[in-house]
Amino acid sequence: AQKVTQAQTEISVVEKEDVTLDCVYETRDTTYYLFWYKQPPSGELVFLIRRNSFDEQNEISGRYSWNFQKSTSSFNFTITASQVVDSAVYFCALSERGSTLGRLYFGRGTQLTVWP
Amino acid sequence: SAVISQKPSRDICQRGTSLTIQCQVDSQVTMMFWYRQQPGQSLTLIATANQGSEATYESGFVIDKFPISRPNLTFSTLTVSNMSPEDSSIYLCSVSDGIHTDTQYFGPGTRLTVL
Numbered sequence: 746a747q748k749v750t751q752a753q754t755e756i757s758v759v760e761k762e763d764v765t766l767d768c769v770y771e772t773r774d775t776t777y778y779l780f781w782y783k784q785p786p787s788g789e790l791v792f793l794i795r796r797n798s799f800d801e802q803n804e805i806s807g808r809y810s811w812n813f814q815k816s817t818s819s820f821n822f823t824i825t826a827s828q829v830v831d832s833a834v835y836f837c838a839l840s841e842r843g844s845t846l847g848r849l850y851f852g853r854g855t856q857l858t859v860w861p
Numbered sequence: 862s863a864v865i866s867q868k869p870s871r872d873i874c875q876r877g878t879s880l881t882i883q884c885q886v887d888s889q890v891t892m893m894f895w896y897r898q899q900p901g902q903s904l905t906l907i908a909t910a911n912q913g914s915e916a917t918y919e920s921g922f923v924i925d926k927f928p929i930s931r932p933n934l935t936f937s938t939l940t941v942s943n944m945s946p947e948d949s950s951i952y953l954c955s956v957s958d959g960i961h962t963d964t965q966y967f968g969p970g971t972r973l974t975v976l
Binding site for chain 2: 791
């Protein structure tokens with residue numbers, strides 16, 4: 746079974762629109778970590794955020810915000826006032842304390858295209 | 862975060878040959894990881910490489926096909942052996958920052974095409 750599900754394969758928006766990328770995870774561990782990474786067309790994976798399972802505070806960083814809800818096992822990512830440079834594949838990932846240290850489970854990714 | 866480089870950045874290889882990919886980090890790190898990303902797909906962990914010990918391979922990956930070296934705390938290599946077109950992928954190395962050991966930072970990747 747998929748540990749991380751990103752149901753949205755592709756999303757297209759027009760510049761300045763807000764967009765939310767969904768991530769649902771599955772784990773039996775009580776201690777775990779959730780991540781978002783961005784992969785622009787150049788291919789490198791850029792770390793965006795790490796959140797541990799005991800910290801449900803939402804986080805905002807500029808135009809980016811993250812909504813972590815343990816009750817629904819979701820860790821959604823919102824981009825406000827999207828820009829063309831936001832176009833990329835975005836991956837949500839999970840690390841479980843009970844498994845091999847550092848083992849990351851990735852979702853399938855969401856391709857975001859922002860049109861001018 | 863650590864600065865990670867990979868060589869080569871891309872290559873086109875013939876079936877049946879082998880390619881060694883290098884991963885260099887600008888600081889000492891405990892854990893290094895190798896991932897494969899097939900076209901249009903997500904990332905799959907190949908193996909975890911710790912200095913001074915044998916690499917730990919994930920299910921579906923074997924040492925004969927993907928031998929890994931980790932001679933020191935700043936360097937690792939992954940060899941893709943006896944390549945076939947199915948090996949065409951992006952190969953990425955990543956490192957743990959040693960402080961928040963579950964945060965991994967990735968290299969720029971190596972785009973491999975096998976003809």
